[in-house]
Amino acid sequence: MPVTRSHPLFIVHTGAMRGKSTAAFGLALRAWAAGLPVGVYQFVKSGKWRPGEEAALLALGRVHAETGEGASVTWHTLGQGWLTPGSHHATPTPACDPAPASDTSTKVNNHRMAAVAGWRAVQRDLAAAHHGCLVLDELTYPIAWGWLDAGEVIETIRSRPGFQHVIVTGRDADQRLIEAADLVVEMTKVKHPFDTGRRGQRGIEW
Amino acid sequence: MPVTRSHPLFIVHTGAMRGKSTAAFGLALRAWAAGLPVGVYQFVKSGKWRPGEEAALLALGRVHAETGEGASVTWHTLGQGWLTPGSHHATPTPACDPAPASDTSTKVNNHRMAAVAGWRAVQRDLAAAHHGCLVLDELTYPIAWGWLDAGEVIETIRSRPGFQHVIVTGRDADQRLIEAADLVVEMTKVKHPFDTGRRGQRGIEW
Numbered sequence: 001m002p003v004t005r006s007h008p009l010f011i012v013h014t015g016a017m018r019g020k021s022t023a024a025f026g027l028a029l030r031a032w033a034a035g036l037p038v039g040v041y042q043f044v045k046s047g048k049w050r051p052g053e054e055a056a057l058l059a060l061g062r063v064h065a066e067t068g069e070g071a072s073v074t075w076h077t078l079g080q081g082w083l084t085p086g087s088h089h090a091t092p093t094p095a096c097d098p099a100p101a102s103d104t105s106t107k108v109n110n111h112r113m114a115a116v117a118g119w120r121a122v123q124r125d126l127a128a129a130h131h132g133c134l135v136l137d138e139l140t141y142p143i144a145w146g147w148l149d150a151g152e153v154i155e156t157i158r159s160r161p162g163f164q165h166v167i168v169t170g171r172d173a174d175q176r177l178i179e180a181a182d183l184v185v186e187m188t189k190v191k192h193p194f195d196t197g198r199r200g201q202r203g204i205e206w
Numbered sequence: 207m208p209v210t211r212s213h214p215l216f217i218v219h220t221g222a223m224r225g226k227s228t229a230a231f232g233l234a235l236r237a238w239a240a241g242l243p244v245g246v247y248q249f250v251k252s253g254k255w256r257p258g259e260e261a262a263l264l265a266l267g268r269v270h271a272e273t274g275e276g277a278s279v280t281w282h283t284l285g286q287g288w289l290t291p292g293s294h295h296a297t298p299t300p301a302c303d304p305a306p307a308s309d310t311s312t313k314v315n316n317h318r319m320a321a322v323a324g325w326r327a328v329q330r331d332l333a334a335a336h337h338g339c340l341v342l343d344e345l346t347y348p349i350a351w352g353w354l355d356a357g358e359v360i361e362t363i364r365s366r367p368g369f370q371h372v373i374v375t376g377r378d379a380d381q382r383l384i385e386a387a388d389l390v391v392e393m394t395k396v397k398h399p400f401d402t403g404r405r406g407q408r409g410i411e412w
Contacts, residue, residue, distance in 0.1 A: 023228045030259055032262050063269060186395075
């Protein structure tokens with residue numbers, strides 16, 4: 001399968017347009033078919049996020065369990081369901097402030113702890129080479145908010161053993177991530193005619 | 207499911223970077239989970255194209271047949287296996303010439319006939335509202351080569367009955383397609399460090 005060629009890739013999907021995670025899950029499809037165990041860590045959970053992709057990929061995991069076709073699929077959801085950084089309007093500004101403004105709230109602290117715990121789990125998975133394709137969805141946000149150290153993330157990914165593709169998604173990827181990645185794709189909005197009238201709904205859809 | 211909200215979308219994934227089709231297949235995952243029958247028409251077949259995505263989506267179709275979860279999946283492959291316009295280097299130039307230079311060859315004529323026949327099948331599918339999510343992969347190329355009329359393609363998509371998302375992928379999408387689409391995403395290459403030494407392999411992989 002194409003995805004198994006060459007060396008394991010560190011890929012970043014960034015940019016202001018939706019499609020970053022969608023393309024990562026499309027790549028996970030290919031990995032599954034190539035027999036590479038797929039792992040997904042969802043670093044930011046919003047009210048309406050990716051139940052469709054989760055259901056479909058988990059169905060493929062069941063196909064593997066029942067028939068041996070493809071590979072296993074595991075899915076980990078983090079976060080507390082209150083942030084929607086993938087939406088078109090409610091993104092906290094990371095550059096000026098290491099954490100969202102309401103940093104003292106319990107929700108933020110819970111989310112931060114969940115993100116850090118999730119990252120530790122990713123480190124253990126990578127060290128054990130549990131997966132052949134690991135999607136770290138929206139990982140750019142906890143890095144941007146200062147919850148995770150970009151240098152540590154990069155070093156962990158760089159030193160991973162075995163054959164493990166790693167795909168990081170999210171807006172505003174740290175420049176150090178972009179420098180460290182083998183491949184960076186930016187999703188750009190060319191046209192989005194209903195921006196004004198239907199932004200919220202459309203942001204959820206896409 | 208998010209993808210079922212609002213009205214059916216006509217989406218174009220274009221740009222020079224790989225990921226256009228991958229993101230379309232990721233969207234098909236979501237559609238499958240939402241119970242929307244998925245159809246794929248592959249308008250250009252190269253020697254190494256998308257067997258992984260095909261195997262994974264067809265496995266999901268079998269899950270639906272066996273358990274009722276998700277939706278049906280159909281996959282149609284066109285072309286003659288000799289063109290690789292998705293690669294980084296072998297793309298015929300469409301703007302100056304309505305068809306590849308070797309237009310008199312049997313292969314080109316076969317490919318052209320297959321593309322036209324495939325498009326007629328798409329027209330029938332759309333008129334019958336067979337699918338809820340139709341991926342027309344690499345459709346931009348037969349349009350660019352003058353094999354299919356952009357105006358007819360747009361009119362067919364615009365006048366489709368029922369609830370059918372349509373996703374067109376491929377480089378250099380005709381400006382009329384971009385104007386007609388509800389949503390256009392461009393995949394841009396930010397970084398691709400092995401371009402020089404490993405272009406061919408990387409182009410196939412990604």
